[in-house]
Amino acid sequence: MGLFGKVEEDRRTAGNAGSKEAVEHPGRGQAGEEVSALLVIPPDAPLALRMTPRSFDEFVGQEDVVGPGKALRKAIEGDRIPSMLFWGPPGTGKTCLARLVAMKTKSVFRELSAVTSGVQDVRNVVAEARKNRERGKRTILFLDEIHRFNKAQQDALLPHVEKGTIALIGATTENPYFAVNPALLSRMQIFSFKHLEPRHIEEIVKRAVEDSERGLAAGGTGEAGPEGEAGERVQLGTGVLEHIVTFSKGDGRVALNLLEALYNVSKAQEGQDGKVVLTLERALEITQSPRLFYDKLGDQHYDIISAFIKSMRGSDPDATVYWLARMLESGEDPRFVARRIVICASEDVGLADPMALLVAEAAFRASEHIGMPEAQIPLAHAALYVALAPKSNSAWAALDAAIGAVREKPAYPVPPHLRGTGYSGAQKLGHGVGYKYAHNYPGHWVDQQYLPDELQGTTFYKKGEHDIENRGRPRT
Template structure:
C-alpha cells in the first residue's frame, strides 16, 4: 500500500484511476530537476550553497525567505527528490495541532523504516510560538528535515530556537530575463508562441511583477485567446495587472517606509516620490504617511529648516480636509519639500544625549540660585540667592551655570553649518564667547 504522505510521483496509481483533471499552466510547467530552476543561481548554481548540500547528500533544516512566485515550493520538492527523502507538504494557514500530530507520527514511522522526511511548511511564519516549538524535537531527532517558506523576515516572525536549528536562505525576486526565459521555455514545451507583439510581451512580463507563478497564470489566459498578435492596448483591455505585493503590516511595509525615509534623508526627491507612490499604490493609509513625514521633518531636518515641520503638519491638515485622492498631492508636496530641505539631526542627537545624561545623573537638584524662594525658610536655605536676571545683564546674557552643582557643564547641541542652523551655530558660538569672557 502506498504511503499516505507520498507525492503522486512516489505512489503507484491504481489501474482503474481516472486521468488527472485540468491543471494550471504554472503547475504543469514546474521544473522537473534542480537544473531547470530559473532565477536562483546564487543557491543552485555551481558554487551555490544549496548545490553544495545536494552534492554532499546532506540536507539541514532550512528556511526559504523570499517573495511569492520565486520557486520556494518547487525547490523544496526537488530537494526531497535529489536527497531521496519523502516529501510532505503542509500550509500553516490550514494546518492545526491534530494535523501536525498526524504528520509527525507518519514521519516517525517512516524514520523507523529507514527513510527520512522533508517536511515543507508553507507560510511557516503564521504558526504561533507553541506550534513552532513543536517542530524542534522532531528536527533534533532527525525524524524530519524541515523546510519552511516565508515571505516575511524570519528574524521577526520565527522563534530563535527554530532559527538556531535552521539555515535561512534568501530567494530573489525574479528579474525580467528570468521571466522571459520562463515564457520561452513554456512556449517550447507547448510548441506554441504567445499571440503577442514584442512590446505586449514585454508588458506581460512587467505585469507579473517578478512573480513566476503570476506570469504563467497571465500567459495561460493569453494562450486561450483566438487571433493575434495582440498589442499593448488589447493586452491592457483583456488583462489586469497583478496587485502590488504590499502588506501593510508585513515586511514590504517596513521595507518601503525605510526606502522613503532614507531617500528623503539622502535629499533625493525623485526616489522619495517613487517610494511614496509605491506605498499609496499598495493601499497604505495616507495618514500613516503624513505621520511619518512629520517625524522625518523633526528627526532629519530639525532646526536646519524650522518650517519643514510646519509644512508637514499643514499638508496633513490639508489631506484631512480634502481626503483622497486630492489630499495626497499635499503629502507629495511635503515629500518633495523634505527631500530638498537642508538636513540636520543635531537637535535629535542632543535630545538623546540629554536623555542619557538625565538617566545617569539621577535626581540631582538644580542649583539653588535658579530656584524660586516663595517662603522665608526657602530664602534662608539660599534658594534664589545670587540669581542674575538676564534681562538686566549686558547683552541680556548673565552666563550663569544652570546645570546641577555636582554636574560639569555639558554640550549636547552642536548645530550644523547648514540652513537656518547656520545662524543658530553663530548664536551658540556667540554665547560661548561671552561665557568665556565672563569667566563662566
C-alpha cells in the same frame, strides 16, 4: 477588479494544498524504485502549478542557491536534507524547490501550509515521523508560509527539529529574523531567493508556451496535444513577451498567471489555422496598470519608507516624490506617511528651518481630515518642502547626547538656585536663593549655572552652520 483579478487569485491559490491535511509526497520507495505519482496535478490546474519543475534542468533561476556545484544542490541530489528555510519574494521558486526535494528524496515527505494548518496538523506529522524513525526512515516536513504560524505554533516545531524527528523545510516571504522564532531559526540553514531576472522569466514563459504535455501547446488544459504541434499552437505577438517580463517584476508565478489569462481571453479569437495569437493589446487590457510590489507588513513596506526618508534627508526632490507616489499608489495609509514627514522635518531639518515642522504637521492634520485622494497633495507639498529645506540634525544630536549622559551617569541633584519656590518654606531650604531672572539683564541673558555641578562645562548642543542656530547666549 478587472481581468487581472483572476491572475491574482490564481497566484494565491496555485501551489497551495487547499486543505489542512498534510499533502503526501512519498519520495522514492526502496533504493532505485520510482514512485509513479509524486505530485498529482490535475490537467485543469492553473498553468503555474502544471509547470512545476520536475528536475533541476527545469528549475529556473536561483543559481547562487542551487546552481551546478552548489552545496544545497549536492545535498538534495545526495539526499542529505538538512532543516532549512527558503526566504524570498513570491514566485521565485521556494515552493518549487521544496517539491523538487520531494521528488528526489527517499525520505517521507509531508507538506503543510501555515495558512490552513495548525498545531494539531504538526502533531499528526510528528506522530507519523516517530513511527517512520522506528522503521529507519526519515521524515521531511515542508511548511509553506511559515511566518503565518505564531510564536506558540512555531515553538511546537522546535523540540522535533532539535531531536531530528523531522527535517523542517520552511518557506517565507517575510524577513525570517523578524518572522521566525530565533531558537527555531538557529537550527535551520537560511537560503535567500532573489527576484527572477528577465531572462529567467522569458525562459519560463517560452517553456509554458511550447510544452505540449503541460503547457499551452497542449491546448491550455495540460492534456497532450497533437504530435508535432508543440510551439505552433500558440503564438506570442510582438511585444507580449517583453510586457509579461516587465509586468511580472521577477515573479514567475505572476508571469505564468498572466500568460494563462491572456491565453484564455485570446482563445475565443482562435484563427482558422488553429493558432491562438496572444497580442500586446489584449495583454494591456488584462493588466490595466503596472503592478507595484509593496506589502504593508513586509520588507517592501520598510524598504520604501526608508528610501523615502533618506531621499528627503538627502535633499533629492525627485526621489522624494517618486517614493511617495509608490506608497500612495500602493494604498499606504496617508497618516503613516505624514508621521514620517513630521519626524524627518524635526530630525533632519530641525533648527535650520523651523517652518518645516509646521508645514509637516499641517500636512498630517490634512491627511486626517481631508482623506484620499486629495490628501496626497498636501503630503507632496510637505515632503518636497522638507526635501528642499536646509538641513541640520543639531536638535536630534543634542538630545541623543543628553540621553546618553542621563543613562550613563547618576541622577545628579538640581542646583539649589534652580529649585522650585512655589511653596512655603522653600527659601528656608535654600531653594531659589541666588537665582537670576534673565529678563532683568541686558539682552535678556545672564551668565548663570543651569547644569548640575558635576556636568558643568558639558556641551550637548553643537551649533549648526545656519543663522538661526547661531542665536542665543554667547558661549563664555
